[in-house]
Amino acid sequence: MSDDKTHAAGGVEPGDTSKRVGMEVIRERGVDPEELREKLIDAIGAEFTTYYYYTNLRMHLAGEEDYKEITEDARLEDRAHFELVVPRVYELEGSLPNDIRDFADRASCPDAEVPTPMDDEGGFDTSELEVEDILEVLLEAERCAIRTWSEICDMTREADPRTYDMAQRILNEEIDHEAWFIELLSKERDDEINPAGHFARGEPGDAPYSTNNRFNDSA
Amino acid sequence: MMATDDGPDIWTVTITIPKDVDRDDAGRTFEIEVSADETILAAARREGVWLPADCQQGWCTTCAGRVVDGEVTHPHARRYHDEDREAGFALLCTARPRSDVTVVTDQYDELLAFRAKHDRPPGNAKFNDD
Ligand code: FES
Ligand SMILES: [Fe+2]
Ligand SMILES: [Fe+2]
Numbered sequence: 001m002s003d004d005k006t007h008a009a010g011g012v013e014p015g016d017t018s019k020r021v022g023m024e025v026i027r028e029r030g031v032d033p034e035e036l037r038e039k040l041i042d043a044i045g046a047e048f049t050t051y052y053y054y055t056n057l058r059m060h061l062a063g064e065e066d067y068k069e070i071t072e073d074a075r076l077e078d079r080a081h082f083e084l085v086v087p088r089v090y091e092l093e094g095s096l097p098n099d100i101r102d103f104a105d106r107a108s109c110p111d112a113e114v115p116t117p118m119d120d121e122g123g124f125d126t127s128e129l130e131v132e133d134i135l136e137v138l139l140e141a142e143r144c145a146i147r148t149w150s151e152i153c154d155m156t157r158e159a160d161p162r163t164y165d166m167a168q169r170i171l172n173e174e175i176d177h178e179a180w181f182i183e184l185l186s187k188e189r190d191d192e193i194n195p196a197g198h199f200a201r202g203e204p205g206d207a208p209y210s211t212n213n214r215f216n217d218s219a
Numbered sequence: 220m221m222a223t224d225d226g227p228d229i230w231t232v233t234i235t236i237p238k239d240v241d242r243d244d245a246g247r248t249f250e251i252e253v254s255a256d257e258t259i260l261a262a263a264r265r266e267g268v269w270l271p272a273d274c275q276q277g278w279c280t281t282c283a284g285r286v287v288d289g290e291v292t293h294p295h296a297r298r299y300h301d302e303d304r305e306a307g308f309a310l311l312c313t314a315r316p317r318s319d320v321t322v323v324t325d326q327y328d329e330l331l332a333f334r335a336k337h338d339r340p341p342g343n344a345k346f347n348d349d
Contacts, residue, residue, distance in 0.1 A: 038345070042279065102347050105340035110278040110297040144274045151273050151281075 022091060022162075029159035036155055036163065037092035040085055043148050045107035047082040050141050051075055053112035057134050060114050060124065064131055067184055069204070071138060074177045076205020078145075081170045084210050088163055109144035112137050132189040139181035145174040169209040227255040230289075230316035234263060234270075235323045244268070253316050259284075259291070260312040270311060270324050277313035280341060283330035284311045289320030302337055303330070 012019045023033040054075035061067045086096065097103045104111075115133040119125040149171040156164040179196035186194035201208065232253045238246040253262040260282055263270050273281040277296025285307045291314040293299045299310055308330050309322060335342030 042273075042341075097344070097347065099347070102344040105344035108273050108279040108281075110274065110276050140276065144276055144278075147275050148273055 020091070020093065023093065026160045031155060031159040033092050033160075034094075036152075036160065037089055037094040039108075039152060039155065040089055040092070040163070041094060041096070041103075042106050042108040043152060044082045044085045044089070045103045046109035046145065046148060047078045047085075049104050049107045050109065050112055050145070051078040051082065053141070054078065054138070056114050057112060057138060060126070060129060061131060061134055067131070067135070067188075070180050070184065072204045073201055073206070074138065074142070074180065077173050077177070077207045077210065080205065080207035080210050081145075081173070084166055084170065088166060108148050109141060112141040132185060135181055135185040135188055139178065139185055142174055142177040142181055146171065146178060149174055166210075172209040173207060227257075229254045231319045232259055232262065232316055233288075233319075233321040234259070234268060235287075235321065237323060237325050240325045242269070253320075255315060255317065257315065258312055259309075259314050259316065259320075259322065263311070271327070272312050275312040277310045280310065280330050280334070281327055282310055282312040283326040284309050284314070284322045284324045285326050285329075286314075287321045287323055290317040291315060291320055291322075292317050298340070300337075300339060303333070306333060308333065 012021050012024055026033045026036070054071055058068050058071040058075060061071060089095065097106075114124055114129070115137055116129040117125050149167045152167040153164060153171060156167060176196075176198060179198065183194050183196040186192040229252050232251050234249045234251065236242070236244050236247050236249075249263070249266070249268050251262055251266045251268065253259055258275075260270055260272050260275065270284075271281050273279045274297075275282075277293055278298045280298075286309050287307070291309050293304075293310060293313045294315070296310050296313040299313070303309075308326060311322065311324065314322075331342055331345055333342075334340065335346055
């Protein structure tokens with residue numbers, strides 16, 4: 001080996017901490033890391049807002065304990081998706097918006113609101129709220145997530161294996177989630193048996209594909 | 220329009236890709252048949268014309284285009300405003316033809332700036348941290 005420093009890549013000078021080889025290798029492979037990073041912020045904005053909205057949707061499935069359990073899995077896994085990708089945003093020299101309103105506004109998937117208006121007292125008007133309508137909101141939220149993480153897989157394939165790995169892990173779970181809500185909505189709305197075909201998860205929010213960075217027990 | 224005895228009307232949609240986009244089909248124009256109950260995005264992808272999209276629920280604006288001729292409707296779009304329509308913007312993921320239509324694709328940056336000017340999301344939320 002020569003004495004020349006050979007660990008610099010993509011025009012990053014030895015010892016230069018103002019640039020990241022971890023970003024330049026992506027740029028060299030034809031993907032703009034800043035554009036990708038902004039897309040990731042939009043995508044985890046959606047994970048974060050659905051984590052919030054699913055809290056509300058789940059509790060309005062009152063008395064439907066099996067539906068609540070499935071929704072809880074999906075809810076906690078969305079939080080896991082958010083947390084899996086947050087560090088990647090910072091590695092790509094981005095940050096979470098300081099204002100949570102900006103974060104929600106730029107989320108790449110729609111607000112998953114309880115499908116009923118508010119009543120005069122500022123609570124939900126639940127008089128005509130149907131279980132099947134809640135299940136449909138859940139299903140469409142999962143479908144949006146599948147499309148988002150598929151787009152991010154497309155953007156990163158052959159250019160950024162680290163982000164690709166995260167996106168495909170999340171995509172695995174989003175496809176699980178869609179299958180769950182297809183099964184539940186088919187039965188509830190159409191009295192049709194349309195199995196997800198899955199085996200049971202472990203603890204609620206198990207996130208078997210996406211929780212690969214469990215640093216402590218509270219995560 | 221092609222007349223159909225049963226089923227929805229079918230319209231001709233002319234899709235113009237701007238010259239400056241970073242795809243192999245930059246600058247090309249495609250003509251596709253789109254039925255009235257189908258979205259322009261879904262029909263284009265079916266025909267092998269890969270247009271940008273993300274949510275496919277008329278929310279994120281990734282699929283923004285501009286209608287230069289003809290009429291579209293957005294019955295299922297989650298975030299599409301009268302002023303978007305008046306300015307000629309369409310969200311191709313949810314836009315369904317109501318006549319023969321000509322659209323220009325890849326108007327995301329333009330719609331983002333327009334939304335920001337009108338203080339509508341995701342406009343300013345995407346600019347605030349730059
Ligand atoms: S793909 Fe999101 S608005 Fe069309
Ligand atoms: Fe998710
Ligand atoms: Fe999900």
